[in-house]
Amino acid sequence: MEKFTHIISTAVPLPMEDVDTDQIIPARFLKATTREGFGDNLFRDWRYHPDGSPKADFVLNNPTYSGKILVAGKNFGCGSSREHAAWSLTDYGFKVVVSSFFADIFRGNALNNGLLPVQVSPAFLDEMFKAIENDPQVKFIVSLEHQTIAIAGTEREEQFDIDPFRKVCMINGYDDIDYLLSLKDEIEQFEKKNLTENTAPVANASIS
Amino acid sequence: MSKTLFDKIWDSHVVKPVEGGMEVLYIDRHFIHEVTSPQAFDGLRQRNIPVFRTKNTVATADHNVPTQNQHLPIADPLGRFQVEKLTENCNEFGVDLYGLGHRWQGIVHVIGPELGITQPGMTIVCGDSHTSTHGAFGTIAFGIGTSQVEQVLASQCLLLKRPKRMRITVDGELAEGVVSKDIILYIISKLSAAGGTGYFVEYAGSAIRSLSMEARMTICNMSIEMGARGGLIAPDETTFEYVRGREFAPQGAAFEAAVAKWRELYSDPDAVFDKEYHYRAEDIAPMITYGTNPGMGIPVDEAIPTAPTPGDSLASFEKSLGYMGFAAGENLLGKPIHHVFIGSCTNSRIEDLRLAAKFVQGKQKAPHVSAMIVPGSKQVEAQAKAEGLDKIFIAAGFEFREPGCSACLGMNEDKVPAGEYCVSTSNRNFEGRQGPGARTILASPLTAVASAVEGKIVDVRSLLN
Numbered sequence: 006m007e008k009f010t011h012i013i014s015t016a017v018p019l020p021m022e023d024v025d026t027d028q029i030i031p032a033r034f035l036k037a038t039t040r041e042g043f044g045d046n047l048f049r050d051w052r053y054h055p056d057g058s059p060k061a062d063f064v065l066n067n068p069t070y071s072g073k074i075l076v077a078g079k080n081f082g083c084g085s086s087r088e089h090a091a092w093s094l095t096d097y098g099f100k101v102v103v104s105s106f107f108a109d110i111f112r113g114n115a116l117n118n119g120l121l122p123v124q125v126s127p128a129f130l131d132e133m134f135k136a137i138e139n140d141p142q143v144k145f146i147v148s149l150e151h152q153t154i155a156i157a158g159t160e161r162e163e164q165f166d167i168d169p170f171r172k173v174c175m176i177n178g179y180d181d182i183d184y185l186l187s188l189k190d191e192i193e194q195f196e197k198k199n200l201t202e203n204t205a206p207v208a209n210a211s212i213s
Numbered sequence: 214m215s216k217t218l219f220d221k222i223w224d225s226h227v228v229k230p231v232e233g234g235m236e237v238l239y240i241d242r243h244f245i246h247e248v249t250s251p252q253a254f255d256g257l258r259q260r261n262i263p264v265f266r267t268k269n270t271v272a273t274a275d276h277n278v279p280t281q282n283q284h285l286p287i288a289d290p291l292g293r294f295q296v297e298k299l300t301e302n303c304n305e306f307g308v309d310l311y312g313l314g315h316r317w318q319g320i321v322h323v324i325g326p327e328l329g330i331t332q333p334g335m336t337i338v339c340g341d342s343h344t345s346t347h348g349a350f351g352t353i354a355f356g357i358g359t360s361q362v363e364q365v366l367a368s369q370c371l372l373l374k375r376p377k378r379m380r381i382t383v384d385g386e387l388a389e390g391v392v393s394k395d396i397i398l399y400i401i402s403k404l405s406a407a408g409g410t411g412y413f414v415e416y417a418g419s420a421i422r423s424l425s426m427e428a429r430m431t432i433c434n435m436s437i438e439m440g441a442r443g444g445l446i447a448p449d450e451t452t453f454e455y456v457r458g459r460e461f462a463p464q465g466a467a468f469e470a471a472v473a474k475w476r477e478l479y480s481d482p483d484a485v486f487d488k489e490y491h492y493r494a495e496d497i498a499p500m501i502t503y504g505t506n507p508g509m510g511i512p513v514d515e516a517i518p519t520a521p522t523p524g525d526s527l528a529s530f531e532k533s534l535g536y537m538g539f540a541a542g543e544n545l546l547g548k549p550i551h552h553v554f555i556g557s558c559t560n561s562r563i564e565d566l567r568l569a570a571k572f573v574q575g576k577q578k579a580p581h582v583s584a585m586i587v588p589g590s591k592q593v594e595a596q597a598k599a600e601g602l603d604k605i606f607i608a609a610g611f612e613f614r615e616p617g618c619s620a621c622l623g624m625n626e627d628k629v630p631a632g633e634y635c636v637s638t639s640n641r642n643f644e645g646r647q648g649p650g651a652r653t654i655l656a657s658p659l660t661a662v663a664s665a666v667e668g669k670i671v672d673v674r675s676l677l678n
């Protein structure tokens with residue numbers, strides 16, 4: 006996983022609520038068996054007509070807006086657990102998603118892929134949308150270290166929460182597997198002590 | 214100290230607390246399928262590590278499989294490649310696979326319970342958000358992303374933060390024509406699509422207790438649709454009787470010993486929940502959705518609200534109605550529909566099929582409606598055939614397909630055309646979920662089958678004698 010410390014970037018506004026992962030990446034594009042290339046189909050059905058031509062009114066097709074930060078409405082990432090949603094956002098080039106509320110699984114998936122979910126207050130989210138509306142070139146400063154997000158050139162800044170363990174992982178580019186693998190002995194001890202008849206592994210069933 | 218059921222199970226699976234409030238949780242059962250596992254297996258290969266506990270891992274192919282001619286090679290090359298990749302990965306890493314052609318193949322959340330792999334008190338995960346289904350047995354079961362699939366394959370553990378606990382109590386008796394799908398659609402319409410975020414839900418109350426295991430699974434299945442991590446129901450005699458004798462359940466004395474332990478799985482009377490809700494079964498009518506998230510549900514005989522319900526903004530509300538082609542304040546009774554889909558891990562079990570068949574027997578679907586029954590598993594399919602349900606459906610003009618996720622997510626060719634209405638027993642009415650531009654109306658199998666016969670949205674209560 007790539008290390009993440011801070012980012013200064015313009016942002017892409019998507020002021021919609023309940024953006025579910027079926028919108029972020031529709032199921033018919035989940036047939037790939039690698040993690041790459043999903044960015045092309047990010048927001049596919051909002052972004053393209055059925056014939057593949059771009060929809061002019063969708064924000065990703067509007068050259069006025071660009072940047073590594075996506076700013077979205079409440080309850081972003083709800084629905085399917087598909088990690089492909091996080092992969093398509095990072096593959097497209099986003100490093101940060103800002104919303105006033107994230108669905109649980111999406112938040113975890115994002116963090117596992119070096120995509121920082123920044124949850125801000127509804128009021129601050131509003132200010133961000135307004136700032137972009139006034140000046141699409143406005144930059145935002147996201148510091149993971151200080152857990153702050155600021156609107157450049159203004160005094161406006163807000164703290165955001167992140168689990169301390171996740172923060173260390175993102176700053177150093179570690180993932181959970183490295184950590185879990187280091188616990189092998191403890192996991193085996195736990196199994197010895199706790200596995201009972203009903204939680205013991207399933208028997209190998211004969212294939213017929 | 215008194216504890217909730219959730220905490221009892223969680224505590225007994227903590228390998229180790231980690232600084233900052235996370236915990237390493239041991240996972241008893243891990244289900245995998247073709248769509249969310251290939252990248253996880255690649256990760257293991259890159260690290261050159263094996264699957265840590267192959268026997269806790271069970272695989273099936275469901276999301277991407279065709280529901281016709283399953284004996285033939287899959288026509289779609291990408292889909293075929295993905296399913297073949299699963300077989301290769303399972304062979305290489307030594308994981309049991311009940312894939313296409315196997316008599317146990319089916320939707321992952323249907324086969325786990327029916328094979329007795331799902332048992333009370335367990336922790337269960339799968340790279341699919343409806344893993345919450347297994348909570349019906351009194352398990353902590355939830356969906357995970359592919360990175361976590363890789364973590365579980367590598368270590369049989371996950372690093373997690375304990376969610377908060379919510380209890381939803383439904384007391385009383387359901388009216389005729391109202392089934393468990395209506396209970397959960399009702400709850401989600403009250404709490405909104407995000408109302409459960411951050412929580413793990415326990416369903417309790419006399420209305421829940423009186424449900425069969427399959428009906429309980431329908432409820433727990435949709436916990437994720439209110440944003441909750443999962444939902445569970447304390448196991449009882451209904452649960453034990455369901456598990457008894459299944460392929461992977463403990464047998465004989467071992468089963469009795471297991472039941473003795475399972476009997477301790479309940480929330481202590483004075484256990485404290487972070488949030489509680491109470492509903493009355495008598496207040497619940499057959500439900501349908503009118504919008505593009507599962508929180509946008511109404512009793513079938515009531516009008517679409519004239520303003521967004523709490524939790525949705527006006528913009529989202531209007532966008533939703535625009536997509537669906539409905540008007541605020543409109544009553545949907547009598548609205549013509551084009552498709553009916555009875556299937557998905559929410560409602561594709563034998564009881565769902567029996568309920569639908571009983572209604573449809575001797576009737577015909579409306580000529581302009583295409584209606585499809587997709588059983589949840591090979592075992593459900595076989596059982597339905599043994600009972601002659603397939604013949605009833607076919608005689609009524611329905612298609613009776615082979616098992617898979619099918620039109621629930623429109624990954625294979627089972628899609629709803631743009632702009633057309635589908636009354637569906639699945640769990641998500643998102644834009645484009647059943648195909649680009651598809652308009653999904655979620656409902657119970659009973660409402661769905663009645664709508665197929667009438668060719669429009671109907672209140673099934675008016676058709677029951």
Ligand code: SF4
Nearest residue numbers: 343557558618621622
């Ligand atoms: S039936 Fe639908 S919800 Fe269930 S596992 Fe398959 S795709 Fe997911």
